[in-house]
Amino acid sequence: xxxxxxxxxxxxxxxxxxxxxxxxxxxxxxxxxxxxxxxxxxxxxxxxxxxxxxxxxxxxxxxxxxxxxxxxxxxxxxxxxxxxxxxxxxxxxxxxxxxxxxxxxxxxxxxxxxxxxxxxxxxxxxxxxxxxxxxxxxxxxxxxxx
Amino acid sequence: xxxxxxxxxxxxxxxxxxxxxxxxxxxxxxxxxxxxxxxxxxxxxxxxxxxxxxxxxxxxxxxxxxxxxxxxxxxxxxxxxxxxxxxxxxxxxxxxxxxxxxxxxxxxxxxxxxxxxxxxxxxxxxxxxxxxxxxxxxx
Numbered sequence: 001x002x003x004x005x006x007x008x009x010x011x012x013x014x015x016x017x018x019x020x021x022x023x024x025x026x027x028x029x030x031x032x033x034x035x036x037x038x039x040x041x042x043x044x045x046x047x048x049x050x051x052x053x054x055x056x057x058x059x060x061x062x063x064x065x066x067x068x069x070x071x072x073x074x075x076x077x078x079x080x081x082x083x084x085x086x087x088x089x090x091x092x093x094x095x096x097x098x099x100x101x102x103x104x105x106x107x108x109x110x111x112x113x114x115x116x117x118x119x120x121x122x123x124x125x126x127x128x129x130x131x132x133x134x135x136x137x138x139x140x141x142x143x144x145x146x
Numbered sequence: 147x148x149x150x151x152x153x154x155x156x157x158x159x160x161x162x163x164x165x166x167x168x169x170x171x172x173x174x175x176x177x178x179x180x181x182x183x184x185x186x187x188x189x190x191x192x193x194x195x196x197x198x199x200x201x202x203x204x205x206x207x208x209x210x211x212x213x214x215x216x217x218x219x220x221x222x223x224x225x226x227x228x229x230x231x232x233x234x235x236x237x238x239x240x241x242x243x244x245x246x247x248x249x250x251x252x253x254x255x256x257x258x259x260x261x262x263x264x265x266x267x268x269x270x271x272x273x274x275x276x277x278x279x280x281x282x283x284x285x
Contacts, residue, residue, distance in 0.1 A: 115196030
C-alpha cells in the first residue's frame with residue numbers, strides 16, 4: 001500500500017519551527033479595461049500563461065476531433081490541491097470583495113455577483129473545473145467556534 | 147500505540163481561517179469545485195446557497211431544517227447529491243444549503259463526511275490525512 005502511515009508517536013515529538021514559506025508565489029492576473037490578462041510567474045510576461053491556456057485549448061480541440069471527452073483532458077491538468085488558486089485568492093481576493101470568482105491555476109477566469117453567472121461563464125470559456133469562490137465583503141475574522 | 151494508515155494527505159493553506167479542503171459537488175454530470183472547512187462542531191455539511199443555484203438545484207424543494215449556532219438559529223434545505231472531498235467520492239450524501247444567501251461558511255460536518263471517513267490532522271504541519279472509514283488498515 002502506497003498510502004501515508006500515521007501513528008500517534010509523531011504527535012508527541014517536540015514542536016518544530018514552521019517553514020516560513022510554504023507556497024510558491026502566485027502569478028498575477030491584471031485587469032485591463034475589463035479583460036483579465038494573465039501574467040507569467042516571472043511577473044514580466046503573460047506569454048507563458050497564455051501559451052499554457054492556448055495549449056490547453058489546443059489539447060481540448062484535438063481531443064474533440066479524436067472523440068475524446070475534453071473535460072477529461074482538463075481534469076488531467078487540474079491541481080487537486082488547488083495551491084495556485086489559493087495563492088491567487090490570498091493575493092488578489094480583496095480586489096473582488098463581495099463577488100464570486102472562478103479561478104483556474106493562477107488565473108481569474110470570471111467574476112460577478114452570482115455563483116450561477118460565474119460558474120457557467122467559466123464553463124463557456126472551457127473551464128469546467130474552475131474553483132468557484134465567494135469573496136467575503138470584509139476580511140474573515142478568526143472563528144470562535146460554535 | 148494505535149497505528150492508522152491513510153491514502154490521502156493534503157497540505158491545507160494555513161493563511162486561511164479554518165482548515166479548508168477542496169470539495170466538488172456533483173449533480174448528474176456537472177461538477178462544481180469549491181473549498182469547505184472541516185468542522186467537527188458541525189453536525190452536517192453546509193454550503194452556500196449560490197452553489198445550489200449554480201447547479202440548478204431548486205433549493206426550496208429540499209428538506210427544510212433549523213440549525214443552532216452561536217449567532218442564533220438559521221434554516222437550511224437538505225439535498226442528496228454526490229460530493230468529492232480530496233480523493234474520496236461520497237455518493238448519496240445529504241448536504242444542506244443555507245436559506246439565507248448571505249451565509250458564506252462552507253463546512254464539512256459529521257453526517258455525510260466525518261462519519262464516512264477516517265481523518266487525521268497534524269495542525270503543526272498543516273496536514274490532513276484522509277481515507278474511507280472502512281479502508282483496509284493492512285499493507
